[in-house]
Amino acid sequence: MRLLLDECLPRDLKLHFAEHECKTVQEMGWSGKKNGILARMAEGHFDVLLTVDQRFNYEVKSRSSLAILIVNAKTNRIEDLEPFVPAVREALHSLEPGSGMVIRIP
Numbered sequence: 001m002r003l004l005l006d007e008c009l010p011r012d013l014k015l016h017f018a019e020h021e022c023k024t025v026q027e028m029g030w031s032g033k034k035n036g037i038l039a040r041m042a043e044g045h046f047d048v049l050l051t052v053d054q055r056f057n058y059e060v061k062s063r064s065s066l067a068i069l070i071v072n073a074k075t076n077r078i079e080d081l082e083p084f085v086p087a088v089r090e091a092l093h094s095l096e097p098g099s100g101m102v103i104r105i106p
């Protein structure tokens with residue numbers, strides 16, 4: 001699975017996804033890109049974009065192959081994101097190309 005971490009996520013989060021080909025927006029040189037432009041740039045290079053940006057699905061109108069996985073965490077600090085890692089890993093196995101999913105933990 002080719003996973004792109006949005007720039008709003010801590011770079012250390014990628015250590016939790018070592019079994020996947022995982023890059024950050026910063027590593028790709030795509031920092032500062034608007035959501036729609038970022039999604040278009042990521043298509044063909046990545047299967048899934050992981051973000052905490054709740055607006056991502058609303059701002060990205062058309063995408064054919066990139067799945068968007070939104071984590072509904074309290075903050076984007078690594079401590080608040082780590083509890084979501086098992087649910088993210090599970091979701092990565094069920095996401096269809098072009099789909100979107102929000103992960104919440106009660």
